Amino acid sequence: xxxxxxxxxxxxxxxxxxxxxxxxxxxxxxxxxxxxxxxxxxxxxxxxxxxxxxxxxxxxxxxxxxxxxxxxxxxxxxxxxxxxxxxxxxxxxxxxxxxxxxxxxxxxxxxxxxxxxxxxxxxxxxxxxxxxxxxxxxxxxxxxxxxxxxxxxxxxxxxxxxxxxxxxxxxxxxxxxxxxxxxxxxxxxxxxxxxxxxxxxxxxxxxxxxxxxxxxxxxxxxxxxxxxxxxxxxxxxxxxxxxxxxxxxxxxxxxxxxxxxxxxxxxxxxxxxxxxxxxxxxxxxx
Amino acid sequence: xxxxxxxxxxxxxxxxxxxxxxxxxxxxxxxxxxxxxxxxxxxxxxxxxxxxxxxxxxxxxxxxxxxxxxxxxxxxxxxxxxxxxxxxxxxxxxxxxxxxxxxxxxxxxxxxxxxxxxxxxxxxxxxxxxxxxxxxxxxxxxxxxxxxxxxxxxxxxxxxxxxxxxxxxxxxxxxxxxxxxxxxxxxxxxxxxxxxxxxxxxxxxxxxxxxxxxxxxxxxxxxxxxxxxxxxxxxxxxxxxxxxxxxxxxxxxxxxxxxxxxxx
Numbered sequence: 020x021x022x023x024x025x026x027x028x029x030x031x032x033x034x035x036x037x038x039x040x041x042x043x044x045x046x047x048x049x050x051x052x053x054x055x056x057x058x059x060x061x062x063x064x065x066x067x068x069x070x071x072x073x074x075x076x077x078x079x080x081x082x083x084x085x086x087x088x089x090x091x092x093x094x095x096x097x098x099x100x101x102x103x104x105x106x107x108x109x110x111x112x113x114x115x116x117x118x119x120x121x122x123x124x125x126x127x128x129x130x131x132x133x134x135x136x137x138x139x140x141x142x143x144x145x146x147x148x149x150x151x152x153x154x155x156x157x158x159x160x161x162x163x164x165x166x167x168x169x170x171x172x173x174x175x176x177x178x179x180x181x182x183x184x185x186x187x188x189x190x191x192x193x194x195x196x197x198x199x200x201x202x203x204x205x206x207x208x209x210x211x212x213x214x215x216x217x218x219x220x221x222x223x224x225x226x227x228x229x230x231x232x233x234x235x236x237x238x239x240x241x242x243x244x245x246x247x248x249x250x251x252x253x254x255x256x257x258x259x260x261x262x263x264x265x266x267x268x269x270x271x272x273x274x275x276x277x278x279x280x281x282x283x284x285x286x287x288x289x290x291x292x293x294x295x296x297x298x299x300x301x302x303x304x305x
Numbered sequence: 306x307x308x309x310x311x312x313x314x315x316x317x318x319x320x321x322x323x324x325x326x327x328x329x330x331x332x333x334x335x336x337x338x339x340x341x342x343x344x345x346x347x348x349x350x351x352x353x354x355x356x357x358x359x360x361x362x363x364x365x366x367x368x369x370x371x372x373x374x375x376x377x378x379x380x381x382x383x384x385x386x387x388x389x390x391x392x393x394x395x396x397x398x399x400x401x402x403x404x405x406x407x408x409x410x411x412x413x414x415x416x417x418x419x420x421x422x423x424x425x426x427x428x429x430x431x432x433x434x435x436x437x438x439x440x441x442x443x444x445x446x447x448x449x450x451x452x453x454x455x456x457x458x459x460x461x462x463x464x465x466x467x468x469x470x471x472x473x474x475x476x477x478x479x480x481x482x483x484x485x486x487x488x489x490x491x492x493x494x495x496x497x498x499x500x501x502x503x504x505x506x507x508x509x510x511x512x513x514x515x516x517x518x519x520x521x522x523x524x525x526x527x528x529x530x531x532x533x534x535x536x537x538x539x540x541x542x543x544x545x546x547x548x549x550x551x552x553x554x555x556x557x558x559x560x561x562x563x564x565x566x567x568x569x
Contacts, residue, residue: 022376024308024319034308036319036376058550060349062375065478069376092308092321092353245461277461279548281478 020076027085027116032094033109035061035085037117038072044079049125049149049301051075051082052113054106054138056131056279060091064131064279071129071290080297081121085113087137106137107144114147125149127237127297130156131279142236143227150237150300152293155278157224158242158249159216159258167250221258228262237300238264241271241289245278269296306357311369311399318392319376320369322403323356327363332569333432334406335359336396337368338417338424341384342450343477344541345374347551348414354554355412358561364568365404369396385485386420386443386492393424401430408432410568412560415541416440419494425502433503433568437560438541443492449542450476457544477547505563507556 020041027033053068055061061084062069072082086093087109096105110128117123127150130138135156142151160168181187185194231238242249249255252272256264271292276285312318325331337352339345356366370377371392373384397409410433413421418439425431440446454476474481540546 022310022317022319024310024376026308057548058350059346059548062346064346064548065343066346066375066381091349092306279478281461281548283475283478283480286478 020073022072025083025116025120028109028112030094033086033088033112034092035083035113036072037121038076038082038084039121040076040079040081042079044081046122047125048080049127050117050121050123051080051127051129051152051297052110052117053082053084054110054128054130054134055085055087055090056134058090061086065281065286067131067280067286067290068129070286071293074290074294075297078294078298079302081117081123083113083117085109103137103140107141110137110141111145114145118147127151127301129293130154139227142238143231146234148236150239151231152239152241152296154241154280154289155243155246156240158246159221159224159255160248161254161258163257164248164250164254171250225259225262228259228264228268232262232264232267235265235267237296238268239271239293239296240268241273241292243276243278243280243285244274245276250274312392312395316372316392316395317378318369318372318395318399320367320396320399321353321356322400323360323366323368324404325363325365326360329363331363331365332406332408334365334367334400334404334409335564335568336393336400336409336411337366338393338396338411338413338421339368339370339374340415340417341371341374341389342479343547344415345370347547347549349375349550351551351553351557352414355557355561358558359564362561362565364410364564365400365406367396367400367403369399381479382482385488386416386423387488389420390424390427393420394428397424397428397430408569410435410564412437412564414438416443416446416492419443419492422494422504423492431502433505433564435505435507435560435564437507437556439494439506440492441494443489444486447476447481447486447489450481453477453542453544453547457547460544503567505567507560507563 022036022038025035025037027035056064068084072084075082088105089095114126126148128138128141128148129152131154135153138151139153139156142148181190185191240255252270255270256268280286280289307322310317310319337356339352340348352368356368359366371389373379373381408430411421411425411431412435414437418436421434425434451473454473
């Protein structure tokens with residue numbers, strides 16, 4: 020495995036680290052491009068990107084951990100492009116760089132949190148993207164989600180306490196009926212209304228997912244226990260029941276993990292899952 | 306800005322060299338010594354901005370990642386204060402070699418400050434050391450991090466049982482090995498010899514009172530002390546901020562200003 024810092028883009032203002040396997044790899048095997056998780060620089064949360072890049076190289080996959088503009092060691096853009104627009108442009112620049120210098124023609128995008136949104140966006144619009152690992156991206160509640168959500172809350176002591184003190188909606192209604200003042204609403208008390216996703220958004224996402232599936236783009240969607248809008252494996256597929264994923268969507272749910280998979284045990288599980296998925300979907304590419 | 310790998314093939318370190326951008330070149334170079342663990346990630350962008358500012362002020366600057374940290378080689382488990390002090394020495398040699406400066410100023414943040422002082426004791430080419438929110442006692446620092454870890458865990462999914470373990474083996478995503486613990490116990494700023502370099506202390510942390518007592522005790526030895534306005538975003542012990550970028554631009558500019566005023 021060897022690592023080399025690179026400066027990318029027309030004005031060489033984007034910095035990244037290329038991590039390359041020692042042995043030659045098939046030209047058609049995709050390379051992974053890792054996008055920033057929020058404002059965290061290219062090493063990733065808890066240095067996750069570095070570990071994943073090195074493990075991928077040991078399995079014959081090239082990768083680039085990239086700082087998008089204004090993050091890590093990359094310069095801010097001066098052309099006024101929005102966050103979403105610049106992410107797509109810069110990911111395309113990174114692909115062009117790897118194609119020119121390494122002959123790579125297909126790519127897998129990897130992102131956590133805001134990086135997940137950027138990865139999905141680019142996977143949708145860029146024909147060279149063969150797959151995307153979307154960690155803690157958008158979740159879409161289903162009828163089953165709500166059943167599980169309310170069942171869990173029903174058996175939780177906190178729910179009953181909030182109802183007694185009037186800190187949740189039901190408690191406030193009860194106290195109004197009894198003519199008593201209500202306590203201030205607790206965090207999460209009004210969750211359900213905040214989870215509602217506009218139908219127009221969902222329709223657009225469904226269309227994008229279908230287009231990706233039709234292009235054979237492989238998708239690995241990973242959720243943690245920190246995503247309140249997701250509570251069982253397979254929820255994403257069920258939320259988009261009209262989309263024919265054609266076997267290209269895999270979902271993993273780790274309720275014990277937090278948003279950035281901070282605990283070491285959770286990091287191990289996540290890295291193993293991504294490696295296993297990469298090998299299953301792309302190792303045979305030749 | 307030139308990103309590069311340096312050091313030996315068995316211990317490759319990642320660094321970014323910022324050549325002096327001002328026509329007025331300084332005789333002294335600057336090596337920036339970061340904190341470790343999640344504090345390193347929080348401080349990354351701010352230390353980049355510090356390096357850029359200093360290069361505009363005419364300094365050749367090298368910032369770098371310790372072995373097992375950031376983009377440098379090695380697993381996090383290889384990290385220890387003795388290793389990181391050796392890495393600081395390697396970084397000083399690299400900057401001297403690259404920019405042809407003969408002397409350097411070390412700027413250390415948090416544990417980086419402690420390591421910088423200890424590394425400087427072994428060299429005769431360190432002109433000055435800037436200690437930004439220094440860790441006075443490595444063992445106490447680990448205990449503080451354990452408290453932070455427990456506090457952070459208590460509000461995380463499926464983690465409450467870990468919050469009650471007597472000794473934690475990881476802190477906010479990074480392992481704490483027995484070897485690291487043993488060395489951290491011996492990494493104490495108070496026991497260092499009287500300084501042979503000029504020193505600048507910048508206190509912006511929430512636990513500045515104990516730091517200030519320590520500085521006052523040795524006031525005769527110090528070039529200057531600056532206590533900047535405390536800001537919540539600069540707070541190192543708030544569980545909600547462990548994954549947030551450190552926002553301390555005013556302090557960073559003050560650090561750069563102090564270096565520009567006091568280092569040749």
